[in-house]
Amino acid sequence: xxxxxxxxxxxxxxxxxxxxxxxxxxxxxxxxxxxxxxxxxxxxxxxxxxxxxxxxxxxxxxxxxxxxxxxxxxxxxxxxxxxxxxxxxxxxxxxxxxxxxxxxxxxxxxxxxxxxxxxxxxxxxxxxxxxxxxxxxxxxxxxxxxxxxxxxxxxxxxx
Amino acid sequence: xxxxxxxxxxxxxxxxxxxxxxxxxxxxxxxxxxxxxxxxxxxxxxxxxxxxxxxxxxxxxxxxxxxxxxxxxxxxxxxxxxxxxxxxxx
Numbered sequence: 013x014x015x016x017x018x019x020x021x022x023x024x025x026x027x028x029x030x031x032x033x034x035x036x037x038x039x040x041x042x043x044x045x046x047x048x049x050x051x052x053x054x055x056x057x058x059x060x061x062x063x064x065x066x067x068x069x070x071x072x073x074x075x076x077x078x079x080x081x082x083x084x085x086x087x088x089x090x091x092x093x094x095x096x097x098x099x100x101x102x103x104x105x106x107x108x109x110x111x112x113x114x115x116x117x118x119x120x121x122x123x124x125x126x127x128x129x130x131x132x133x134x135x136x137x138x139x140x141x142x143x144x145x146x147x148x149x150x151x152x153x154x155x156x157x158x159x160x161x162x163x164x165x166x167x168x169x170x171x
Numbered sequence: 172x173x174x175x176x177x178x179x180x181x182x183x184x185x186x187x188x189x190x191x192x193x194x195x196x197x198x199x200x201x202x203x204x205x206x207x208x209x210x211x212x213x214x215x216x217x218x219x220x221x222x223x224x225x226x227x228x229x230x231x232x233x234x235x236x237x238x239x240x241x242x243x244x245x246x247x248x249x250x251x252x253x254x255x256x257x258x259x260x261x
Contacts (some may be wrong), residue, residue, distance in 0.1 A: 118236065
């Protein structure tokens with residue numbers, strides 16, 4: 013009991029064991045659902061933007077329930093920058109690759125020259141690759157927007 | 172300067188509102204988008220892309236440019252916030 017009282021004194025205002033435990037249990041499922049929304053965009057409502065926002069929200073939830081440091085330990089600033097850039101690069105790179113391979117810009121059926129599949133099948137696959145890039149970019153940018161705006165760019169305390 | 176900006180905003184808004192007068196009526200089945208564009212997507216999407224979700228096919232394939240620059244807009248927003256606010260080394 014005394015331990016709990018001491019811990020309650022040293023803890024920051026607003027920190028709650030119930031919320032932290034609930035968030036710790038929920039975050040893996042939220043991230044799994046985000047991946048599902050990205051991957052299942054072909055068959056159900058969803059896609060890169062929505063799934064990316066769900067994935068980014070899981071890191072924001074960590075930052076709100078614990079503190080900014082916990083969120084940053086799970087998703088470092090370097091990885092964040094790299095993933096945001098790679099996401100946009102995947103989209104633009106696939107578009108340019110299609111043009112270089114002899115098709116039109118963003119005409120995914122030109123990718124047949126790399127892996128021989130049905131051109132129609134490649135259009136479906138190209139949509140998936142592009143959505144993956146959008147998801148990566150949106151996830152890391154949502155997380156970095158929250159980190160920067162909540163701490164004023166200091167990356168120390170957060171909300 | 173502020174009144175000038177307000178005037179410019181109001182005039183642009185009035186021109187845009189005037190432009191909406193020429194839009195097709197809401198839900199009109201005989202308007203050009205509903206006669207040419209929508210039936211094409213509904214009939215050809217599965218044949219051309221093998222994607223059952225028409226919205227995804229339109230967003231990422233037929234209107235790929237739009238989505239690409241949407242991503243770039245979000246990327247630019249993130250880049251600006253990082254470059255204005257962040258003070259730690261990444």
